Amino acid sequence: MPAMVSRGRGRRTINEINMVPFIDVMLVLLIIFMVTAPLITPSNIDLPSVGKASKQPDRVVQVVIGKDEKLELRRPGKPEETQSIHQAGLVAAVRQAQDGDDNNPVVISADRNVKYESVVKVMDALQRAGIKRVGLSVQLAP
Template identity: 35%
Template sequence: MKGGMGMMPEHRRKPMSEINVVPYIDVMLVLLVIFMVTAPMLTQGVKVDLPETTSDPIQQEKNVEPIIVSVDSNGAYYLEVGDEGSDPMSLTQLSDQVGKILSQRTKSEILVRGDEYVDYGVVVRLMAELQAAGASSIGLITDTPREQQK
């Protein structure tokens, strides 16, 4: 009796034991395109011409990332915490943000990147505001002179 109802067919299909990798390749290519587009955006920062001077590097603790405050040549303030940068902000906004960060991370060191051509008073007012916000340690970032880099 062949092919009757309720009976098992004579030839069974073997279960497929291969993994279909085509969807995984599609997902991988999409992720590759996303990372290629976003990677240049992650390395953008504030264009600051640092003053050149010879100085010893600052010794910092290993597990504490410094808070970097930048002042560009127009006198605009930027805040960088870890890999995250900010849009230009006013001095009072910057002071509020730094105060909030320092209330959570008391041992954070603050580094100031001031453009070489920014007015000295702008940097001094910035450092005074940072101290008022609770900063105990403020350092200045500089470049090494070009003749010493060779």
């Protein structure tokens, strides 16, 4: 019997990069970011001030939201007289202050330290009641 000579190539080196560990690491990082993203506290937002505002109408119903989130109503023509109101009686008080004229605008003046949620609640209540002209009071930039 002739001697068998094996020409086996032996172990061949792989010239490709194995992507499976890379994909595993990326998926773990993605999960970590997804879990921690809701826990990050939002940064403070510096809201822009208004450089030029239009002239305020003469007969304005003003809803004032104080620091303690208490509501006050100022009637048109009598800005020095304020009436304390509750959230439940807001719409009725505004309708009464408008004297049946739906074109009287309602301006919401909120303290700088009031939560945004309180302002949105007032705006939402007025909008649901069908009050058309609702605006926000702003401070002019120096």
